[in-house]
Amino acid sequence: MNKYNKDKRGTDKILSIYWFVILTLIAGGVFAMVYVFYGAPYDVREIESEILSEKIADCISNEGVIDSEFFVDNIFNTKINETFNKKCNFNFNVEEEYGDANEIQYFYEVEFYTLENIANPAFSFYNGNSNWKGDCFIKKENGKEYTNLAKCTEKRFYALSEKGNQYLIKILSVIGKSEKNVRQ
Amino acid sequence: MKKKGTILIENVVFIILNLLFLSVLVLFLVNQGSGAIVLEQTYAKQIAMLVDSAQPVMLIKIDMAKGKKLAEKNGIDFNNVVSISGNIVTVKLSEGKGYTYAFFNDVDVSAYADEDDKGDDTGLYVLTINKKEEVATNE
Numbered sequence: 001m002n003k004y005n006k007d008k009r010g011t012d013k014i015l016s017i018y019w020f021v022i023l024t025l026i027a028g029g030v031f032a033m034v035y036v037f038y039g040a041p042y043d044v045r046e047i048e049s050e051i052l053s054e055k056i057a058d059c060i061s062n063e064g065v066i067d068s069e070f071f072v073d074n075i076f077n078t079k080i081n082e083t084f085n086k087k088c089n090f091n092f093n094v095e096e097e098y099g100d101a102n103e104i105q106y107f108y109e110v111e112f113y114t115l116e117n118i119a120n121p122a123f124s125f126y127n128g129n130s131n132w133k134g135d136c137f138i139k140k141e142n143g144k145e146y147t148n149l150a151k152c153t154e155k156r157f158y159a160l161s162e163k164g165n166q167y168l169i170k171i172l173s174v175i176g177k178s179e180k181n182v183r184q
Numbered sequence: 185m186k187k188k189g190t191i192l193i194e195n196v197v198f199i200i201l202n203l204l205f206l207s208v209l210v211l212f213l214v215n216q217g218s219g220a221i222v223l224e225q226t227y228a229k230q231i232a233m234l235v236d237s238a239q240p241v242m243l244i245k246i247d248m249a250k251g252k253k254l255a256e257k258n259g260i261d262f263n264n265v266v267s268i269s270g271n272i273v274t275v276k277l278s279e280g281k282g283y284t285y286a287f288f289n290d291v292d293v294s295a296y297a298d299e300d301d302k303g304d305d306t307g308l309y310v311l312t313i314n315k316k317e318e319v320a321t322n323e
Binding site: 016020023027030031034038041042044047048051052054055089090091092093094095097105106180 | 198201202205209212213216217219222225226229232233236237270271272284285286288289290291316
């Protein structure tokens, strides 16, 4: 009887050790998961690109009528991209932490389509770093989400010119900034 | 009788150790979620997004009560937590250099800590958005 009791105590102790080994493993797992979760920066690029496209849309048309600055003698003003950033109050300077110093982390492209020809734009212009544009199509072609690529937002709406011509306007806005939004 | 008492103490010690272990785990999780690095980044990006979507003239109040608590704990004056230079917002809740994030909306932004009637910080930060004044050039 005495021998049996002694053995049981031994088993209890071994069980306790195993219990703490399991707890340590669980704790290790939790620490690792928390580190992975909080170590990764918050990715706000999608929101940022949506805000950018909204701002561009607000600059192009007011209550469904395209701004008169877009036309010169009823023809599209080809110099609009030179003044558009100032007109919309855009400042594409970024902090110094990004890879190449002063590399612009933004890009946008605006295309105007007439309803008679939806395939080819009647007029288009862009601003910012055009290197980011390719990232949008890589994602689309593969149907996968690559976190290191730039985030893109495509927005489309209809608006009228002051002469009453109807246009479909497509806006593509892109935000790079992967250094600050994705774990490197 | 003596034997039963020994078993009880072992069980109590075992339970206490388990509780201690779980408490440390919970404390770790809570601390990670409200750490200076995480909060600095959250506030900086939140402010940048607010400024981006704002239009002149606007006044935005942002709740930074958690940040105030942490800044006071780290010996940082709450009035110096948020600073905006050009189009870059910096949030500093600890002794480090803080976290910076750029916004694209080219407006005149100023940030200051909100105070109550007694002059105490309320834990809110006020952002005022105004149109950028044109610099006069003499030609």
